[in-house]
Amino acid sequence: MRINGTLINYYFHCKRQCYLHGNRLNLEDNSEQVKIGKAIHEEKAEGKENAEIAIDNIRLDKLTKEYLTEVKKSDADVEASKWQLLFYLSVLKSKGIIRKGKLEFVEKNKKDKKTLIIELTDETEKELKVYMEEITRLLNEEKPPECINKNSCKKCAYYEYCYV
Numbered sequence: 385m386r387i388n389g390t391l392i393n394y395y396f397h398c399k400r401q402c403y404l405h406g407n408r409l410n411l412e413d414n415s416e417q418v419k420i421g422k423a424i425h426e427e428k429a430e431g432k433e434n435a436e437i438a439i440d441n442i443r444l445d446k447l448t449k450e451y452l453t454e455v456k457k458s459d460a461d462v463e464a465s466k467w468q469l470l471f472y473l474s475v476l477k478s479k480g481i482i483r484k485g486k487l488e489f490v491e492k493n494k495k496d497k498k499t500l501i502i503e504l505t506d507e508t509e510k511e512l513k514v515y516m517e518e519i520t521r522l523l524n525e526e527k528p529p530e531c532i533n534k535n536s537c538k539k540c541a542y543y544e545y546c547y548v
Contacts, residue, residue, distance in 0.1 A: 387471075387519055387520070388441045388442055389468045393461075393464045393465065393467070394406075395464075395522070396461065396464035399532075400528050400529045400546065401540060401542055404545065406519070409545070439475065442472055447476075450483065451483055451485065451486040452472055452473060452485050454472065456489050456490070459491065466487065466502055467512065469485040469502055470504055470508055470509075474504060477504060485502035486502070487499065487500040487502060
């Protein structure tokens, strides 16, 4: 499987989730959390130009002259979201498109949305390549990593697979 933004995100969130998704065990179609995230993306993109753009094996939430914007429903895992956005910026750069990244967290029950600006640097690009190599090795393992046993597991689409 070619590495995509979802795998990058999952790698930072949970290596077991990354492994399972990357080896085509997709349990997300039944996940309420995934459905909520998709609804937020659809609402943000509705009737807007430069929204939900597909390039190669990635989907960009919004692309403007200055920013590539990635919308997340929660800031529960900022690090995973940051590296996913850096991956997208790297793909754009490989096509000659240089942008800054903008992470928008649309938290329910919060008036102010949290926004982070991220730039792809030579250093982060090198780090990203290392992570991509690690993901490739992970996906080629014979069995998945152990469960991580965190509170966030309860909301994961793979919860029943891992714990039931």
